[in-house]
Amino acid sequence: MTKSVVVAIPKKYRNRLDEELSLVNEVYGSIHDIVFISKPNYKHYIPVPKIDELKKRKDSWDTLVILDLLKPRQIIELYRLFRKEIVDRLELILKIFALHAGSKEAKLQIELARIRHELPLIREAIRYMKLGELHGYLGGGRYAIDKYYRVAKSRMARIRRELDELRRIREIRRHSRKKLGFPHISIVGYTCAGKTTLFNRLVNESKPEGPEPFTTLSPKAGSVSYNGSKYIFIDTVGFIRDIPHEIIEAFYATLEEIIYSDLVVNVVDASKNINDVLNEIRESKRILTNIGVHGKPVVIALNKIDLVNDKIVILMDKIAENFNDYYTEIIPISAKKSINIDKLLSKISSLLNDNIEK
Numbered sequence: 001m002t003k004s005v006v007v008a009i010p011k012k013y014r015n016r017l018d019e020e021l022s023l024v025n026e027v028y029g030s031i032h033d034i035v036f037i038s039k040p041n042y043k044h045y046i047p048v049p050k051i052d053e054l055k056k057r058k059d060s061w062d063t064l065v066i067l068d069l070l071k072p073r074q075i076i077e078l079y080r081l082f083r084k085e086i087v088d089r090l091e092l093i094l095k096i097f098a099l100h101a102g103s104k105e106a107k108l109q110i111e112l113a114r115i116r117h118e119l120p121l122i123r124e125a126i127r128y129m130k131l132g133e134l135h136g137y138l139g140g141g142r143y144a145i146d147k148y149y150r151v152a153k154s155r156m157a158r159i160r161r162e163l164d165e166l167r168r169i170r171e172i173r174r175h176s177r178k179k180l181g182f183p184h185i186s187i188v189g190y191t192c193a194g195k196t197t198l199f200n201r202l203v204n205e206s207k208p209e210g211p212e213p214f215t216t217l218s219p220k221a222g223s224v225s226y227n228g229s230k231y232i233f234i235d236t237v238g239f240i241r242d243i244p245h246e247i248i249e250a251f252y253a254t255l256e257e258i259i260y261s262d263l264v265v266n267v268v269d270a271s272k273n274i275n276d277v278l279n280e281i282r283e284s285k286r287i288l289t290n291i292g293v294h295g296k297p298v299v300i301a302l303n304k305i306d307l308v309n310d311k312i313v314i315l316m317d318k319i320a321e322n323f324n325d326y327y328t329e330i331i332p333i334s335a336k337k338s339i340n341i342d343k344l345l346s347k348i349s350s351l352l353n354d355n356i357e358k
């Protein structure tokens, strides 16, 4: 069943509305309505007039996504008011991580972050229940919630032990890169750059040559045939702005699959202003270095050129000037209008073949 989602978005994100809303779209597929918040309410974040409005048309929506960090108390208060799913920005990003997480470690990190996020909520819920003011939260009465709390705590301890164990194993594994069969290509870039559009374009236009199974670390992988060779493309979680620090570890764990790929395609939205584009590339480079991606070919796909005019030449010069130590190739494309997709594939395949020959 598709959920009808109302999004509350604070003023501070007005200049990147597309990006923030696209986070919601990635999880829920569509947005029913948007409420702008200029001054959050202390008690339940959403200002009273807007609460009344949402109450009036309670039957038209199922989930309230708030693109900000809420206090546990505020989330519980909203639940008491509406009795519907309340998701704040941290929870939303965790849901996105979960869609992309392939490795055991990433899944554990996400679960750990989720429990950490939930525990204060549960504590708050218990407090309310003792006062007799909350029923049915997290689907249970007071004793169920008490039990949930205890189980969550012990689960957290178990995950920590498992993660320690995995880290030890990983140190060994890092040196002998996992053999995945077909070359793996990670598509990275900021939210809204066009990663998924490019991924779909590549995968859908490729004629499958029989249902060969392929090995991958990611649930968002698709195979592409080009010139008689087969490649696995991965639509990664990408770079999300303003990740709450509580979930940074889960973020890096989810991105870590990039280490195991043979080539990285960094999709950049070329329709933004030049400084923003350069900053994004700088930041992408930093994140990739942080997760330990070294010595792999990086292809910058300057996307959305259908929206750009002669600026593209200046932009390419600037990128060359600043980042020649970062990327191997740079190709202007339009994922949406299908411009230069073939050129991109041909570069990728020749870079990968060069690598194999070495």
Ligand SMILES: Nc1nc2c(ncn2[C@@H]2O[C@H](COP(=O)(O)OP(=O)(O)O)[C@@H](O)[C@H]2O)c(=O)[nH]1
Binding pocket: 022, 189, 190, 191, 192, 193, 194, 195, 196, 197, 198, 238, 303, 304, 305, 306, 307, 333, 334, 335, 336, 337
């Ligand atoms: N004009 C134009 N829009 C594009 C292009 N590629 C993607 N988009 C749009 O940009 C938005 C974000 O694309 P998406 O693939 O979801 O970005 P992702 O967050 O990086 O996966 C969508 O509205 C796409 O339709 C392109 O080449 N040209």
Ligand SMILES: [Mg+2]
Binding pocket: 026, 195, 196, 197
């Ligand atoms: Mg996407």
